[in-house]
Amino acid sequence: xxxxxxxxxxxxGALAAGLDRRWGWPIVAMAGFxxxxxxxxxxxxxxxAAVFDRVHRTLGHNLLVCLSLGAVVAALDYRYSLxxxxxxxxxxxxxxxxxxxxxxxxxxxxxxxxxxxxxVGVVASLxxxxxxxxxxxxxxxxxxxxxxxxPFSDRLWAYPMVSWGDPGATLVFVVGMxxxxxxxxxxxxxxxxxxxxxxGYVSMRSMIGG
Numbered sequence: 007x008x009x010x011x012x013x014x015x016x017x018x019g020a021l022a023a024g025l026d027r028r029w030g031w032p033i034v035a036m037a038g039f040x041x042x043x044x045x046x047x048x049x050x051x052x053x054x055a056a057v058f059d060r061v062h063r064t065l066g067h068n069l070l071v072c073l074s075l076g077a078v079v080a081a082l083d084y085r086y087s088l089x090x091x092x093x094x095x096x097x098x099x100x101x102x103x104x105x106x107x108x109x110x111x112x113x114x115x116x117x118x119x120x121x122x123x124x125x126v127g128v129v130a131s132l133x134x135x136x137x138x139x140x141x142x143x144x145x146x147x148x149x150x151x152x153x154x155x156x157p158f159s160d161r162l163w164a165y166p167m168v169s170w171g172d173p174g175a176t177l178v179f180v181v182g183m184x185x186x187x188x189x190x191x192x193x194x195x196x197x198x199x200x201x202x203x204x205x206g207y208v209s210m211r212s213m214i215g216g
Contacts, residue, residue, distance in 0.1 A: 007175070014179040015137060015204075016041025016130040021186070021197035025126065029119075031088040032124060040076045040091075040130040044138075057123045067138060072131045080127025084120050120175040140164040140208060141175075167212035174206050174207045 007015070020026065021039035047066035051058040066072060083089055135152060142149045142164045150170075151162030168175070182200030186193040 007134075007141045008121045009045065011175055011179060012042045012045070012134050012137060013038040014183065015133050015201075016198040018179070018182065018200050019124060019130065019133060021193050022201055024194050025122075027124075027194075032087065033084070033123065035089040035197070036080060036083045036123070037126050037130045040056050040079055041133050043075060044072050044080065044131065063138065063150060064153045064156055067135060067152045067154070071154070072135060073128055076123045076127040076131030080123045080130075081120060083127075084123035085115065106143045139163055139165050140167040140212075141170065141172075142168075167208050169211075172211065174211065175204050178203045178207060 016037040017034055020034040025033050044066040047062050050061040128165065137151055149164040149166050151164035153160055154163045155161060178200060182196055185196045
């Protein structure tokens, strides 16, 4: 999956769960960001192709680091309103954002709400791993597995159902995004339908050979 698809997987999951109705856009933005976060190990490309091949889908794509980082980032976002701060910082440079009403900072902190934030971060992290396990393989390339149990095991995990570069899921997410912009009141239903269509597409591609 691409960065966009991972982000939309987290965003649509949060919207389909109706989390925005109680906690607003920040929890949705956090879910989208954390769903992308495991790809931080892709920065290995800065040190050459050999290093990238060794560390990508390893350092960030394992259960220990992925879930820990997702939980920590979610907790920090809840405590310090990171998503709102980023929006306000961007608003100083982007007129479209600066013209909006400022988002109020959270002044009351509850353990129950923190648990929700952390749970969303953990699930968003898992969505990244699950997607990369099934979006793998190519007619001319071998499967690129994940070392899910690293550093305790170097076993590679892959269950290729959709080939790399397949545009189907991307198109579904794009259509769903524009549908939510057009019919905002029905964004929860549209998000749920989008995820259902993506799952259906993955299943279909698996049956016909990726």
